[in-house]
Amino acid sequence: MLLGLLFAAVTGAAPEHAPWPGGIAVIDVGPAEAPRPVVEFDERRVLVARNGDRWLAAVGIPLDAPTGEMSIRVNTARNIAFEVREHAYREQRLTVKNKKYVTPDEAQLERIGRERKIIDSALGNWRDVDVDGVALATPVDGRRSSSFGLRRFFNDQPRSPHKGMDIAASEGTAIVAPGTGVVTATGDYFFNGKTVIIDHGQGFVTMYCHLSTINVDEGQPVETGEPIGAVGATGRVTGPHLHFGTYLNGTAVDPALLLQTVTAAE
Numbered sequence: 293m294l295l296g297l298l299f300a301a302v303t304g305a306a307p308e309h310a311p312w313p314g315g316i317a318v319i320d321v322g323p324a325e326a327p328r329p330v331v332e333f334d335e336r337r338v339l340v341a342r343n344g345d346r347w348l349a350a351v352g353i354p355l356d357a358p359t360g361e362m363s364i365r366v367n368t369a370r371n372i373a374f375e376v377r378e379h380a381y382r383e384q385r386l387t388v389k390n391k392k393y394v395t396p397d398e399a400q401l402e403r404i405g406r407e408r409k410i411i412d413s414a415l416g417n418w419r420d421v422d423v424d425g426v427a428l429a430t431p432v433d434g435r436r437s438s439s440f441g442l443r444r445f446f447n448d449q450p451r452s453p454h455k456g457m458d459i460a461a462s463e464g465t466a467i468v469a470p471g472t473g474v475v476t477a478t479g480d481y482f483f484n485g486k487t488v489i490i491d492h493g494q495g496f497v498t499m500y501c502h503l504s505t506i507n508v509d510e511g512q513p514v515e516t517g518e519p520i521g522a523v524g525a526t527g528r529v530t531g532p533h534l535h536f537g538t539y540l541n542g543t544a545v546d547p548a549l550l551l552q553t554v555t556a557a558e
């Protein structure tokens with residue numbers, strides 16, 4: 293039997309409930325003898341995986357969510373409330389030399405808008421398959437150069453918070469799929485550079501940005517550990533690194549909560 297990897301991790305520890313903005317609420321939604329329930333949060337489907345004899349929902353909580361009570365809806369019939377706690381993220385100020393990335397011109401804004409639609413569509417995709425869980429292997433070894441949720445300022449201009457984990461590694465280092473899935477988008481985007489997006493099922497999606505090369509095609513299934521590209525410095529970057537984004541129900545969540553082997557915060 294497949295134990296819910298969602299929560300199993302290496303030690304087989306209990307589910308990690310991380311109910312804060314950018315975190316994951318892990319909620320028991322009923323006995324596993326029943327069919328997998330349909331769970332919705334903020335009008336989006338939510339991932340549900342088996343853990344022993346229970347169904348557990350893994351709800352991605354938006355970074356801009358208010359603290360306080362929120363709820364999920366189960367089988368369009370009942371609500372289950374949960375409490376969103378406060379969580380402090382750090383602030384970071386960066387100097388970006390290439391002005392085009394700070395104040396893009398009209399043509400660039402048009403391109404950014406076009407690419408945003410493609411990326412958002414891939415990140416919000418729902419593929420209704422059984423999922424073992426949301427635990428991931430590390431896609432590349434290296435130092436985390438900044439963490440999820442950082443409130444960033446580029447040349448003193450406020451930007452949206454950092455919605456991923458940056459892992460520093462030298463140009464050309466192989467990046468591997470951290471879990472089984474299907475490649476749903478590849479491209480060379482204005483901000484993100486060369487990018488791969490993998491759909492792991494039930495709205496669980498991962499993204500890899502700033503690659504030097506891409507080794508997979510859209511529609512291609514990938515297995516854990518399979519090379520998908522190499523670390524680079526394409527797009528808006530200050531040096532070679534992997535930007536690793538993880539998404540649940542269309543919401544960016546902290547990759548550190550999902551990695552089995554990278555647990556120490558910087």
Ligand SMILES: [Zn+2]
Pocket residue numbers: 454456457458534535536
């Ligand atoms: Zn990043």
